[in-house]
Amino acid sequence: MITKKGISASPGVAIGPALVLDTEEYRIPRRTIHPSQVAKELRTLDAALEASRQEVSELRTALSRKMGQQTSAIFEFHEKFIADSKLRNTVAAKIENDLCTAAYAFSHELNRQQKAFRAVPDPYIKERVTDLFDIEKRVLRHILGRTREDIARLSEPVVIVAHDITPSQAVQLDRQHILGFVLNVGGQTSHMAIISRALRVPTVVGLTDATAEISGGEMVIVDGTHGIVIAEPDLATLERYQALQQEYERFETRLRGLRHEPAITRDGQPISLLANIELPQEVEAALEAGAEGIGLYRTEFLFLGSDRMPTEEQQYEAFSSAVRAARGKPVTLRTLDLGADKLATSMGVQHDHNPVLGLRSLRYCLLNLDLFKTHLRAMLRATVEGDVRIMFPMIATLMELRQAKATLADVMEDLEEESIPFRRNVPIGIMIETPAAALVADALAQEVSFLSIGTNDLTQYTLAVDRGNERVAHLYSPHNPAMLKLLRMIMRAGHRAGVEVSLCGEMAGSPIYTQLLLGLGLRKLSMAPKDVPEVKQLIRSTTLADCQRIARKVLQFDADRQVLNFLRDEARKVLPPEAF
Amino acid sequence: MVVEREVVIPNKEGLHFRPIMQFVDTAQRFAADVTVKCEGREADGRSPMELLMLVATHGTRVRLVADGDDAEAALEALSALIESGFGET
Known part of the structure; x- marks a missing residue:
């Protein structure tokens, strides 16, 4: 074991x-065998060599008709190599002397040869190492039985x-x-x-x-x-x-059974559950999990892991395929949120001394307008494919929002001049994830169609705690009384301005918080697709009246531990024990 | 009877697949044992694996050793094959 x-x-x-x-670096583990097993390993080796030889022979016959002499000669060599009694005897001697498996002995011998080849400076000979890989894989497949196969054609x-x-x-x-x-x-x-x-x-x-x-x-x-x-x-x-x-x-x-059931409290309050995604391929699974749409598409994943910025076409392709996959359901595209923990090699920025307070996210975009405009063009072009909304992250001041909107207006004008279709009335929203934005949410709400609370960053900035730093991570809690006050403030600002408020941080996906969030007035939550069924189950097990009672009570607490214990108890009352 | 001869690998790609197979085919026509030596390494003239592991690249000097009744004829045929560059350039 x-x-x-x-x-x-x-x-x-x-x-x-x-x-x-298969990977180029796979290795077969060394396992010692009992001397009585040697004969069995030798039989395995001989059978595998013969089966491999036959396989190559058949391949060669099939190929020679199609590919001509050159390719056929390569496989002829493979066949001769596999049939070489020197090879067989070397491997057999290793099995007998070292008491190891046929797979290990064969792999060891081929690895030794590959190593010798790699050391040769002559490029013609050096290339032959791939043939040795090929031979190794083929014979190993026969030694190990049906264990190395094409991933697309699985039979069990x-x-x-x-x-x-x-x-x-x-x-x-x-x-x-x-x-x-x-x-x-x-x-x-x-x-x-x-x-x-x-x-x-x-x-x-x-x-x-x-x-x-x-x-x-x-x-x-x-x-x-x-x-x-x-x-x-x-x-x-x-x-x-x-x-x-x-x-x-x-x-x-049991949770899957809830997929087509509405997310509605026992006293009749419908709640909208959406999904957070990073790749367009996730849309389908999100809808399958019961999400009513995409509340947060983190577009920066396109930019990570590549040394070049994705082109407008590549971005458009990703956005539009996500929107199409949503089949008319809402998709909220968040503009680039790079920086801090997510740095693209293509950004070419110097490391900030304090990256979470540095040049990140929308700030980076506003300083790199060409990149930002390309990004927005791709988004706007995707608006004609379905119900798209655009959201700006990391707003701290009203000026930033106005700059972002002005850039968007510029791009719209460009598209109009070029007669490229897009939806001019696409809803524009912002994320509230800095304490500054929460405190001026009233003013911000006047200029947007929706607010979305990002509790991960909001908690980090409010409590001045880096969750990734293990020495202070225990101080990070989205249910801290200070956070709850900010949440209430944002809800009120949205309500007064008649602007919809949603929440898309990790808090939304944890059923412990669901009753509190409903009680605070949230009717729209966006979470990881996998969390949708559980949160839905909780919503269907509670009442809005209970949620409001819970929120009122929690707002009176002054320690986050107290809040958490209370919320956990309340969730336990309505959820089955397996949920914890 | 043991006979030896030194030859230089003349073709650009050295002792690779096709030349090795030609070499093995030729060696198999004779009864004599054929050994190819190259920079301290040794290969059985009938083992494609060992010949490949000689990594005899273009311009490498190899020593052919044949041992048996038809050693002389074997050596003649094999060195002629190598010197012809295996029909390559």
Whole structure:
């Protein structure tokens, strides 16, 4: 049994055979075998070599008709190489002398050869190393049985173990046959984490060397909730996880049953639940989870991980595909929120001494007008594809809002001159995520169509706490009495101006806060797609009258611990115990 | 009978796939054992894997050693093959 700790990327439990995907760096684990097993490993080796030789031979015959002599010669060499008795004898000797598996001995020998080739300065010879890779993979596939295959053609449910998977690969996957993902690289905000959450596939990322320790075919447990992966579990562990998996699935099934039910309190108050997304591919999963639209599309993900700024066409393609996927449901596009923890290599900015208080987000855009205008053009062009709204982040002053709106007006004029269609009356809103904006929300509300509260940044700036700094992270609490006062202030400002207020921070997706937020007057919450069913369940279990009572009570507390305990108790009263 | 001869690999791409296969095919026509030595490495003249691992690039000097009744003929055929550049440039 091997237990590995990684980063939880998508919750849930998956149990099944591992399918290790090829990467150029995969290695087969060294496993010592008993001398009595040597004969069996030798038979495995011989059978795999013969099967590989035949496979190449058939490939060569098929190819020679289509591709001509040159290609055919390459495979002829592969065939001769695999059939070479020297190769067979070297590997067999290693199995006998070192008491290792056929897979390990073969992989070891081929790796040795590849290393020797890489050291050669001659470019013609050096290129041959890819042939050695190819031969290695082919024979290993036969040694290991059906464990290394094409990801798009799976015939049975498997846990995918890989170095990394590209988003485009991931969305092509056959969801039916993917139980879970185990990846060497990635973090909670990596594309793969986002997509696996959207697909609701238990996933652990950031394991560094999972592909080296899991060879394929063996049973693997993926505990996506806790970021743990267990290979070849013992019976007790397996049974424990099977029970956990059933419990989790029962809960999930019940939540999924709510998908088409309205989010309405028991006393008849409808609440609008929307989803936060980062990639256009997430829209479908968001709607499937029961979201009524997209309340926050974080467009900056287009800009991350590339050294070049995306072109207007690339941006338009992403925005319009998200809008089309929403099929007429609202999509709120937030303009670029780069900076602080999200720095694109293409930004070319110097590191600020204090990045969260530095040149980030809208400030960066207003100083880089060409980039900002291209961005806004792409957004405006997408407005004709559906119900689009545009939202500016990180507003601190009225002047910033006016500058942003003036830039948008310029871009509209340009588009009109060029006769490019867009919707002139596209609703414009802002995020309230600085204390300054919260305090002047009255004035800001006069100039926009909607306000959206970003509780993550608002909490950080209000309490002067960096959540990423472990020494002060415990001081970060969105339910701090100071925060609650600001929330109430923003709600009142919106109400007086007749402007809709929504909330799109992490607070919106946690059922503990749902009753408080409803009680404070919020009717629109935007959250991660995976959180929609749970929040909906809570809304359907409570009454607006109760929520208002809870909010009134909580506003009298003066310690955040007190607030949290009270809210937790109130949520427990209406939610089943599995929710916690 | 053991005979030896030194030759230089004349073709641009060196001892790669096609030349190796030609070499092996030729060596197999004779009964004599053929060994190819190159910069301290050694390969069985009938093993494509070992010949590939010689990494005998363009301009490399290799020593052919043949041992057996038809050693002389084998050496003649193999060095002629190499010197012809395996029909390449």
